[in-house]
Amino acid sequence: xxxxxxxxxxxxxxxxxxxxxxxxxxxxxxxxxxxxxxxxxxxxxxxxxxxxxxxxxxxxxxxxxxxxxxxxxxxxxxxxxxxxxxxxxxxxxxxxxxxxxxxxxxxxxxxxxxxxxxxxxxxxxxxxxxxxxxxxxxxxxxxxxxxxxxxxxxxxxxxxxxxxxxxxxxxxxxxxxxxxxxxxxxxxxxxxxxxxxxxxxxxxxxxxxxxxxxxxxxxxxxxxxxxxxxxxxxxxxxxxxxxxxxxxxxxxxxxxxxxxxxxxxxxxxxxxxxxxxxxxxxxxxxxxxxxxxx
Numbered sequence: 001x002x003x004x005x006x007x008x009x010x011x012x013x014x015x016x017x018x019x020x021x022x023x024x025x026x027x028x029x030x031x032x033x034x035x036x037x038x039x040x041x042x043x044x045x046x047x048x049x050x051x052x053x054x055x056x057x058x059x060x061x062x063x064x065x066x067x068x069x070x071x072x073x074x075x076x077x078x079x080x081x082x083x084x085x086x087x088x089x090x091x092x093x094x095x096x097x098x099x100x101x102x103x104x105x106x107x108x109x110x111x112x113x114x115x116x117x118x119x120x121x122x123x124x125x126x127x128x129x130x131x132x133x134x135x136x137x138x139x140x141x142x143x144x145x146x147x148x149x150x151x152x153x154x155x156x157x158x159x160x161x162x163x164x165x166x167x168x169x170x171x172x173x174x175x176x177x178x179x180x181x182x183x184x185x186x187x188x189x190x191x192x193x194x195x196x197x198x199x200x201x202x203x204x205x206x207x208x209x210x211x212x213x214x215x216x217x218x219x220x221x222x223x224x225x226x227x228x229x230x231x232x233x234x235x236x237x238x239x240x241x242x243x244x245x246x247x248x249x250x251x252x253x254x255x256x257x258x259x260x261x262x263x264x265x266x267x268x269x270x271x272x273x274x275x276x277x278x279x280x281x282x283x284x285x286x287x288x289x290x291x292x293x294x
Contacts, residue, residue: 004090004091006038006042007039009081009085009090010036010081012088013031013035013080013085014031014032014035017031021172022172022173024149024172030073030077031080031081034073034074034078035077037074038057041057041060045057049095050095051095051096051097051098051099053095054078054095054096055099058071058074058099061074072101075096075099078096079094079099082094082095110237111242111245111246111249111250112235112238114250116233116235117142117243117246119233120138120226120229120233120235121135121138121139121142121183121187122233123135128195129195129199130225132191132194132195133196133199133209133210133217135187135191135229136188136190136191136195136209137151137209137222138229138243139183139184139188140166141240141243141244141247142243142246142247143180143181143247144166144168144179144180144264145178145244145247145248145261145264145265146168146240146244147241147244147266148219148222148223148240148241150266151209151240152207152209152217152218152219152221153169153207153216154166154207155207156205156206156207156208157206159180161185161188161189164179164180164181164185165177165179165180166180168266170266171266174266174268176263176266178264196208196210199211199212199214201214209222222240223240226243227239244265247264247265248261248265248273251264258270
């Protein structure tokens with residue numbers, strides 16, 4: 001294992017992630033940064049590819065101020081890298097195999113209460129164009145648990161109003177079908193009837209949510225609009241991620257099973273979905289109380 005040339009091996013792995021796995025540009029950029037940071041550290045540690053050394057590496061990262069989410073992402077990048085090298089026959093074992101992932105659930109944002117969500121999605125007087133669009137986006141994000149990139153990337157043909165279904169394109173280009181509730185259906189229908197034609201002014205766009213320039217609304221644009229709606233409702237710290245987190249939390253509070261929530265969120269691994277159970281102590285206590293040995 002000590003003979004592995006990290007530079008060429010990292011380039012080979014990133015090429016595999018781009019071509020074979022179809023990772024998004026943001027994910028590839030994060031993987032590249034994390035792996036190059038490890039390569040720099042390994043340059044001054046001759047035994048860097050040994051399991052104990054990698055544990056020390058993560059201790060160093062933590063000591064330098066990296067939070068749990070960043071450490072977990074870093075471990076994901078390294079674990080994927082070593083598993084790829086193992087499959088290619090370049091190493092004889094995965095040195096990250098026994099490293100436990102940091103508890104990412106501790107960094108989850110506080111869910112938005114149902115009352116606050118109602119305040120954010122209430123019509124703001126005589127709404128026109130931008131405000132109708134922004135309200136429809138908030139309703140759809142909450143109804144389907146969308147990532148902000150998924151929300152802004154929804155195409156007109158992805159919204160099946162007759163069936164109450166949204167086709168979502170998630171990470172790595174993977175698609176899923178998510179049911180849409182009546183409130184979101186109505187808000188999107190109002191936006192399509194009144195605001196979208198006014199924004200486009202005769203122009204065409206394949207995207208559902210557009211700007212006055214005829215382009216699709218960006219993640220940054222929606223984040224600003226959402227923060228503004230939050231301020232008008234006297235709710236601080238509004239973000240698309242909080243809405244997605246609230247979607248998952250409220251579903252679990254209502255009795256939804258974890259596998260269904262996993263499917264709707266587009267999580268590849270159910271362990272990612274399980275972090276949401278950390279914010280449901282009362283529900284978990286109730287489940288334990290029903291156990292035969294409680």
